[in-house]
Amino acid sequence: MDRPEAYPITYGVLGLLAYWGPLSGYDLKQLFDHVLSAMWSAAHSQIYNELKRMKGLGWVEMEREEQESRPDRKVYSITPAGRAALESWQQQPPAVLQLRDELLLKMMFGSFAPPEAISENIRASIALHEQRLLQYRQTTQHLPVRDQPRQASGRPNPYASQEEEDIYFRLVSRFAINFEQTYLNWLYEAMEVLEEQNEE
Amino acid sequence: MDRPEAYPITYGVLGLLAYWGPLSGYDLKQLFDHVLSAMWSAAHSQIYNELKRMKGLGWVEMEREEQESRPDRKVYSITPAGRAALESWQQQPPAVLQLRDELLLKMMFGSFAPPEAISENIRASIALHEQRLLQYRQTTQHLPVRDQPRQASGRPNPYASQEEEDIYFRLVSRFAINFEQTYLNWLYEAMEVLEEQNEE
DNA sequence: ATTTCCATGTAACGCGTTACATGATTGG
DNA sequence: CCAATCATGTAACGCGTTACATGGAAAT
16 A cells, blocks of 8 residues: 655645745744644654655745855745645644643552642643643744745635635634633643542 | 553553452453443453563462363452552652544544535544543443452452542543533534634 | 453554763843 | 743653453343
8 A cells, every 4th residue: 555655744834935935944933832842742843844745746946045054045935736736735634632741541450559749740730731832822923924925826725815814823823722711721721620538 | 761561551451450359361351341441441462461471470369260161260360469569650740641533633634624524523423522522421230259268367458448449440431421422512512613614 | 143241462663761972141 | 141942853752541351241
């Protein structure tokens, strides 16, 4: 059977190139951390690998920007073949969501831990998720400028206008915020339940 | 630097053995699918590997139950060393939550897809998560009987009574349900937003 | 008749993580 | 002074997934 030539993370990189325009590997890492971290994370090493893979597939092109006293920026842009691949991917059923959360796992077996250990873990988790919630609410900071050049062949995206494009971005941001709020509510509730239990 | 001798999934198996009592690899797979799937999934091949690893560490013991016309059941139970490892794990800070969701990734770049493709993906996702929500609401079906034998050396769990143990189980179940509800609400909202957009 | 359940494993493979490697510039 | 930012890669490693392997009993 054929092995797939690309994976979700490949399309994550490709999608960012389609949406944000030409970007370097470094830029892509920033975007992953600030925009996609809620649904798919990536190490910088992996991003560079995906760029190499996609260059081999002809989905992206690379142009070298020379710089002094720093490594040259290698700026990647999506090709027509890349756009076709992105569209084709969109028409295949997505893999099911996966959640991996060691805190939940520890909570599940909380009865085998000293009560202080659990409380401490919950406290740390609250701090973490409060911070994330803040970050999601002001995502637009620290993002590379979106610079989508018009090509001679017409609009690069045949499916949506600039405004319509933002609908998706807003929807996904909303999800990230909803999720963090739900998680935090649960953490606070867990904290209360466990405190009550300790008093009795 | 030392490589860790165990991973979250190792402790998932270990915790189930501590909580549910002696279990076979097959039982453990059922429990993972019905109890832990919300926070950590596992293939059966991996469970058998973890059991092997833990036996090498002395964290579990195996007893063979002979059967006719079927492979023998190998029933594993946790050892005192295993309990110590579980408790020690509980006192270390948990790794941060990770979410991987290809649907969200596709939504992010929804402007590069034919609108019908997105709607179709959302519909399928709604069906999936409605089903999961139902499952979480009636989890206690299909579970192996919990059979925690009293040992000569006293209560197996020094931290919590039977009733207190269930608090954690209930808290985590509650989380799974909250999560699915939040996800579903968002999916329905996304559906509406996209339908409105198509009408204009 | 065919799917599901019971029951246990091995083998191949690669995505994703962590660590290694380098080095000038800027801000606190 | 020291940490962070900018900037790009390679190497090692293994967790986790998918596929392979087997086969009787029971249910639909």
